Amino acid sequence: MTTTATFIGLGVMGYPMAGHLARAGITVKVWNRTHAKAEQWAQEYPGTAYKTIAEAVEDADFVMTCVGADKDLIEVFEGDGGIIANAPQGAILVDHTTASAGIAERLAEAAGHRKQGFIDAPVSGGQQGAENGKLTVMCGGTETDFEKALPLIDHYARAVNLLGPAGSGQKTKMVNQIAIAGLVQGLSEALHFAEQAKLDVRKVVDVISKGAAQSWQMENRSGTMIDGEFNHGFAVDWMRKDLGICLEEARKVNASLPVTALVDQFYGDVQEMGGRRWDTSSLIQRLRKFR
Structure with a gap:
């Protein structure tokens, strides 16, 4: 029998992800x-x-969502016209939104009352990863629901892992964003120092990228950071949303994130510079402005 999947949310990520399916x-x-x-x-x-969610999901085996934030998830999942009320029993609901762990737990519980499965499955890899079908997908949910959804997720992923119960995917995405924030700030400072020291920055990167300083950000973003090009998809506005989620969860679990909090403020400076839609590697522009 043919599998039916409904995709809710066709932004820069959801549009190509639905296309792969x-x-x-x-x-x-x-x-x-x-x-x-x-x-x-x-x-x-x-x-x-x-035109309506109710019609789109009424006979779906799987419902994938990729929307903006917690409030958008409440809008599309809950209420008489939402996903949970209209998707059939046995449907597996897979949410690719980067949101809070609390909303994932809330939606998983509500879906369970309707005998539906729920997986929080935020992604990493940006627009390019979505278009190329090479996203990293971090999942929270039951083993049974995960195994059912895995063949579909594999169509746009290069790595998929189940990290624990509902909410675990979102918490893992927070770990990812915390790591990225620190790495991009460190790389920005390194490149800025090289520029100010009148070094050949590209030669410097070529040398140090062969050693312990190497990172994905260095390999994929240092060149465009040097050139002042910041059009790689994952916008500063979105990163600030994600870091806000990280900092709120940190308060709940009593985790100290001083560098993350500082980098969040730096991204605020980038927004004030007019860089709301620049990609996250644009932190270096702040250093160039305030030197």
Whole structure:
């Protein structure tokens, strides 16, 4: 039998992720707050656009979501017209939004009352990873639901792991963002120092990237940081949202995140510079401005 999957949220991530499912031969239905975007998707990929969530999910085996934040998840999942009330019993709900662990736990409990499965499955890899089908997916939920959803997630992922019960995926994504924030700030300071010291920055990167300083950020972003190009998809606005989630969860679990809190403030400076839609590597611009 053909698997039916509904994808809710067709932003820069969800649009290509839903496309990978459709090209894999899965029957895909889509819904987006702006219906024209859903219609555009249906013209580009084999699948159907729906005007209401209720219609889109009514016979879905899986419902994938990728929206903005906690409030958006409440809007699409809850209420008489939402996913939980209208998806069938036995459906597996997979949320790829980066959100709080608390909302994941809340939605998992509500879905369970309707005999639906729920997996919080935030992703890392950005727009490029979504387009290339090479995302890292961090999951929270039951082993049974995870095993059912894994074949679908594999269509747009290069790495998928179950980290624990509902909420564990979101907490793991927080770990990811905390690590990235520190790495990008460190790389920004290193490149800025090299510039101010009148070194050949590209030669410096070539040398140190062969040793202990090497990182994904250095390999993939140092060149564009040197050139002042910040159009790689994951915007400063989104990073601030994510770091806010990290800092709130840190208060709940009594974790100390002094560097993360500081970098969050630095991203605020970048926003004030007009860089709200620059990608996260734009931290270096703050140093160049305030030198």
